[in-house]
Amino acid sequence: MTYDCNWTSRLGASGVRFSRFSAALTLGFGWVVSVGLTTGCDEDPPPRQPPPPPTKPVTCDAKPQANDPSNLALMPPTTGGFCIDPTGSDRGYGEGTKNQLGEGCQKMFNGGCDIYQRHGVTRLVQVRYVDGTGSGATIDIDLSKFGSSAKAYAMYTMRVVGDGDPAHPDTPTPIDGGGAAAIGIGAATLWRGRFLAEITYSDPTGSAEQIRKRAGDLLPPLVKQLGSKMQGKLELPAPAQGLPADKRLDQGIRFLTKDVLGITGTGAGAFGYYREGSKRWRIVSIVKDDDEQAKDVLKTIAKVAGATKEKNIGDGATRIMVQRSGGAQTEWIIAQAGPRVLGVGDEERVLQDGMSAEEHRSKALSQDEKRSLLKQILATD
Numbered sequence: 001m002t003y004d005c006n007w008t009s010r011l012g013a014s015g016v017r018f019s020r021f022s023a024a025l026t027l028g029f030g031w032v033v034s035v036g037l038t039t040g041c042d043e044d045p046p047p048r049q050p051p052p053p054p055t056k057p058v059t060c061d062a063k064p065q066a067n068d069p070s071n072l073a074l075m076p077p078t079t080g081g082f083c084i085d086p087t088g089s090d091r092g093y094g095e096g097t098k099n100q101l102g103e104g105c106q107k108m109f110n111g112g113c114d115i116y117q118r119h120g121v122t123r124l125v126q127v128r129y130v131d132g133t134g135s136g137a138t139i140d141i142d143l144s145k146f147g148s149s150a151k152a153y154a155m156y157t158m159r160v161v162g163d164g165d166p167a168h169p170d171t172p173t174p175i176d177g178g179g180a181a182a183i184g185i186g187a188a189t190l191w192r193g194r195f196l197a198e199i200t201y202s203d204p205t206g207s208a209e210q211i212r213k214r215a216g217d218l219l220p221p222l223v224k225q226l227g228s229k230m231q232g233k234l235e236l237p238a239p240a241q242g243l244p245a246d247k248r249l250d251q252g253i254r255f256l257t258k259d260v261l262g263i264t265g266t267g268a269g270a271f272g273y274y275r276e277g278s279k280r281w282r283i284v285s286i287v288k289d290d291d292e293q294a295k296d297v298l299k300t301i302a303k304v305a306g307a308t309k310e311k312n313i314g315d316g317a318t319r320i321m322v323q324r325s326g327g328a329q330t331e332w333i334i335a336q337a338g339p340r341v342l343g344v345g346d347e348e349r350v351l352q353d354g355m356s357a358e359e360h361r362s363k364a365l366s367q368d369e370k371r372s373l374l375k376q377i378l379a380t381d
Contacts, residue, residue, distance in 0.1 A: 060132035062086040070096060071125045074143065074195075076225040080218045082129040082139055095123040095145065108142060119155055119257065120147030137203040139218065141226070144196045150237040150257065150268065156180055156191035157254045159198065165349055166249040166273045167280070174250055175220045178227030179234045182251055186211040188219040193232010199223065242285035242340060243272035244377055260286060261322075261332075265300040266341075273347070280347035281365050283377070284332070288339045291315075298336040310335070313371060314342075314378045328352075333370045337378040344370040344377075 065088035066072055077084060084090070093104025104124055105113035116124075122145050129139040146152040160172050160182045172182035178192035185208065190197040199222065201215035235241065240255050252273035260269030261284065269286035288294040295316070301307065302318040310317035310333055317335035328351040334343030350363040365373065 058085060058087060058130045059134045060086065060130065066090055068092050068097060071127060074226060074229045075127050075141065076222070076229070078132075079129065079139070079222045079225060081132050082137075082218070083132055085128040085130050085138075089128045091126040093124045094121070097123065115158070116144065116155070119151040121145065122147055135203070136205065137201070137214070139222065140200045140202065142198040144198075146194050146196065149193050149233045150255070152194050152196045153180070153191055153237055153240070154255045154257050155196050156189060159189045159196075160251050161254045161273075166252040167275060167349075171251055175223060176227075177220075177223035178230055179232075179236070181223050181227065183216065183219055183223070186215045188215075188223050190223050190227055190230075192227055192230040192234065195230045195232060197223075197226055197230075199226075237268070237270070238287040239268060239270040239285040242287055242342065243270055243283055244380070247274045247276050249273045249275055260284060261301065263300060263304065266297055269341075278350075278362055279365060280350045280363065281370075281373075282345050282347055284334070284341075284343040284345065286341040288341070291338050294336045294339045294341050297341045298334065301334055301341075310371070313375055317374070319367075331367070331370070333367070333374055335374055335378060340378070342374060342377055344374045 060078070060083035064084060064086040066084075067088050067090050071090040071092040072084060075084060091099070091104065091108075093099045093108075094101030101121070101124065102113065102117070105116055105121065108124055108126060109116065113121075124145075125141075125143040127141045127143070129141075131137040144152070144155065146155065160180075164171065170184070172184035172187075172189065175181045175183050175188065177188075177190045180192075181188065181190040183189075186201050188199045190199070199219055201211060201218055203211055203214065206214065236253075237255055239260075240253050243253060253270055254273075255268075255270045257268050258266075260266045260271075266286060267288070269284055272283040272285070274281050274283065286294070286297055288297065298316055298318065301320065302309070304320050307318050307320045310319050313333070314335035314337035317333060319331065319333050321329055321331055322345070323329045328346070328348035330346035330348050330351070332343050332345035334341065344365065346364045351360070355363075
């Protein structure tokens with residue numbers, strides 16, 4: 001499987017956006033197999049579409065109304081001088097509402113709801129807060145509920161990391177809020193249990209810098225309030241928990257619900273993004289219910305064309321070369337130990353066409369370094 005990808009993140013309702021993409025990189029060594037190293041760019045959700053701003057300023061003086069009080073169950077009534085829109089602009093779709101999920105999802109996500117539906121979204125709620133001073137600034141919350149905590153967390157990592165590079169300076173930064181939370185320019189994302197909250201601050205008269213600063217003041221307290229009201233697991237899915245924390249970048253986890261290496265049958269798993277000095281690498285983690293299932297995953301990976309067997313690592317190991325369409329060849333050494341399958345691989349973003357062996361050594365782990373690190377991780381309970 002090969003693919004091209006270009007990841008775009010919506011940073012704020014002001015229309016500020018940025019795109020991340022991997023340049024066309026190739027290394028001329030080793031076996032190359034057409035296996036898509038899935039980081040999710042073929043599944044990244046579309047930009048969110050908050051409701052249009054009010055036609056005239058709304059204050060918090062009016063008697064509050066709600067289309068459906070259950071839409072507001074997890075929402076704090078006020079935050080930072082803002083209040084829930086008293087005109088009753090809240091919307092709910094799916095489970096426990098009178099509105100169809102599919103139709104509402106398409107409206108909320110600009111006609112691109114498929115990825116939410118594939119992750120088992122069961123209910124969507126949209127709530128707006130207005131500035132009590134009547135400035136016209138708003139805070140919009142899109143609250144999604146999924147069929148499982150793992151699927152909700154997968155959506156969180158899509159929104160925060162996607163196919164981007166967590167080392168990029170524009171990557172949202174962690175904040176306190178629940179199971180996981182992050183803030184970017186004018187927008188914040190929160191995960192806990194089966195819930196995902198996507199929060200956007202908008203000001204039709206504000207500059208990008210003003211929006212960044214104001215959102216930086218307003219959104220973290222709201223995220224914390226909202227996270228305290230959510231119910232559900234705080235623990236990350238088992239594959240994400242299996243990623244070592246040492247040298248991992250902030251927000252450096254991408255969780256996928258299936259085919260984690262782009263290989264059918266590998267199942268759910270997580271990628272971690274790591275850095276030490278000028279060197280970058282990734283670690284993949286898959287956790288199964290028992291040893292036999294984990295062995296089956298390794299056997300599946302070992303069937304990839306060009307795979308070679310590795311000795312004396314865990315209960316079995318293999319080496320494969322992976323190349324994304326238009327991307328760099330990356331070497332992976334993957335092993336199984338008990339119910340875990342773990343692998344250490346190159347970070348394609350630091351590899352360049354025509355780089356010398358010395359340059360390659362300065363930016364990527366050698367085979368021996370990969371083997372040593374993999375053995376060290378497998379030895380950790």
